[in-house]
Amino acid sequence: MLRRVASRLLTAPGAPGRYALFPPVLPAAARRLSGLEDDAPPPTPPFDASLLDVLVCPLSKKTLRYEASTNELINEELGIAYPVLDGVPNMIPQDARLIQKDRDAPEQQQ
Template identity: 55%
Template structure:
């Protein structure tokens, strides 16, 4: 089962990575700032769009339930928990601390009504 999911993820991600030589040439570092333009004055390519095919393999790290992609806010939504994970440059940030609350939980709403 895991190998099947891994295969789907590999297919969804195929073609989204730069060759290792290109990464090395640019000297990118995980924690360093990203330049907005190279030395030739050309503008950086627009941010990558989220690939909805990833929804087949991505789940909420907290509830392990499927997520819904919301294009207008560029987020992955967990309706059950009422949280939204941001997507930055086409990459979902699935860290729970980075998620925002979309609405109050149903239990809190019920308690407030009584």
């Protein structure tokens, strides 16, 4: 009985009077005609810059700077960058990326 109910729900997406578990999927030709591309990544939500007023680095408790080109929050003092994923800052220190400071590079070459 459960299988019959599930098969009816799955085989009739969008039919009047029936419920669908998944939204109907457009065929590839319809996606191309509507301007939706298969290879295009979904747009990422923008980072809310007003969060910079309350966010600080969890390690140094210093303010952060948002870098739009890399979509990261930068701690200049420690030289680390926290990623922003889908508009949400990932403030876990283990997930942060070490960045090379431009001013330290010439000193190391001497």
